[in-house]
Amino acid sequence: MSWFEYTGALHVHSRYSDGGGTVERIIKAAHKAQLDFVILTDHETLKGRDRWQGWHDGLLLVVDEEISPWIGNHYLALGIKNEIRAKMALRAQPFIDEVRRQGGVGIIAHPFGEKKGLFPVLDRPWIDWDAVGFDGMEIWSYMYDWIKDLTLLTLPYYLLHPSEAIDGPRPQTLAKWDELNLSRKVIGVCGLDAHAKKLPFLPFVEILPYEYLLRTLRNHILLEEPLDPTSPQRSISAIHEAIRRGSCFIGYDLIADSTGFLFKGEMAGMELNMGDERPFVGRATLRVKTPAPARIRVLRNGEPILERVESEVEIGVNSPGVYRAEAYLGGKPWILSNPIYLRPSRSA
Ligand SMILES: [Zn+2]
Ligand SMILES: [Zn+2]
Known part of the structure; x- marks a missing residue:
């Protein structure tokens, strides 16, 4: 199958x-960054949806929400119909269920957030790991990656050279993601958590402006049909559903454009694509293709089973498992796929 790929x-x-x-400024920045879509997730509100949601000269602006309890458990609620307010919520299960009831896609935001005293960014990790029914998690949060080593000494340097602070997903986050995926499908996305705030003590300095951030960490969505320029609603649903299926990958496109990356396979004459969940039969072949030579790693249940510098690798696998791919460029994480889930068949 050939895909229509959209970057956002x-x-x-x-x-x-x-x-x-303003949303106007974000749209302008997205045009400059040549994005296809931007998903706004303001805290506890869908304000701006009536005015801004839709196509803007080839850019699809989507207005969704970040459910933001003060204690943590932040949750990106995509495609919900009505605002969900949960500022005072102590448990996540009720709003996870509500997102689902409204037909939305729910994603755990910055699951392992960390407090940094310098900034108006507070510690808001995911607390309720017993909760069930979320669709995915942010496996790479740009802001929390940038902020993790910040001190008064490193601040001026990282403000001028943000990319020096970026190391990739936290090992703790990936380990949790791999663990969850063993028992059920949990898709992985990246989030910018873009705020473009001014420094409190130097108000003329803006932290991570949109114009910069939108060129960095992006979700690439693969669709069977092109987006519909005549129907924002159909196009928005297509993006949300692709995220729900896991038909998407993460690209740190600041270092190189990851457009064209593929992770796919075959099993018993059947095509396998990211997000597919199938009972394992016999043997499968998995293929990874990167748009430039890179250090490609294939993982099974979180453990590397192949690592090679190439622009294309192929591997045969003989056992069920959750298979995913990563690519590194110049020592930095560049691409992370969603998994292909080959589950033990019942009779095995
Ligand atoms: Zn948050
Ligand atoms: Zn946020």
Whole structure:
């Protein structure tokens, strides 16, 4: 199958909550960054949906919400119909269920957030790991990656050279993701958590402007049909559903454009694609293709089973497992696929 690939930013805040910029400015920045879509997720609100959601000269702006309890458990609620307010919620299960009831896609945001005293960014990790029914998690949060080593000494350097602070998903997050995927499908996405805030003590300095962030960490969505420029609603649903299926991958496109990456396979004459969940039969062949030579790694249940510098690798597998791929460029994580799930068949 050949895919229609669309590139976009997820988890962006505007002035409708605590972001530093207007939606107009975000749209302009997205055009400059040549994005196909931006998903706004302001805290506890769908404000701006009536005015802004839709096509803007080839850019699809989607207005969703970040459910943001003060204790943590932040949750990206995509495609919900009505605003969900849970500022005071102590448990996540009720709003996870509500997102599902409204037909939305729910994603755990910055699952292992960390407090940094310097900034108006508070510690908001996921607490309720007993909760069930979420669709995915942010396995790479740009903001929490950038902020993790920040001190007064490193701040000026990382403000000028943000990419020096970026190391990739936290090992703790990937380990949790791999663990969850062993028992059920949990898709992985990246989030910017873009705020473009001013520094409190140097108000003329903006932290991570949208114009920069939108060129960095992106979700690439693969669709069977092209987006419909005449129907925002159909196009938005197509993006949400592709995320729900796991028909997407993460690209750190600042270092190189990851467009064209593929992770696929065959098993018993059947095509396998990211997000597919099938009973394992006999033997499968998996293939990874990167748009430039890179250090490609294939993992089974979180453990590397192949690592090679190539632009294309193929591997035969003889056992069930959750298979995914990663690619590194110049020592930095560049691409992370969603898994192909080959589950033990009942009779085995
Ligand atoms: Zn948050
Ligand atoms: Zn956020």
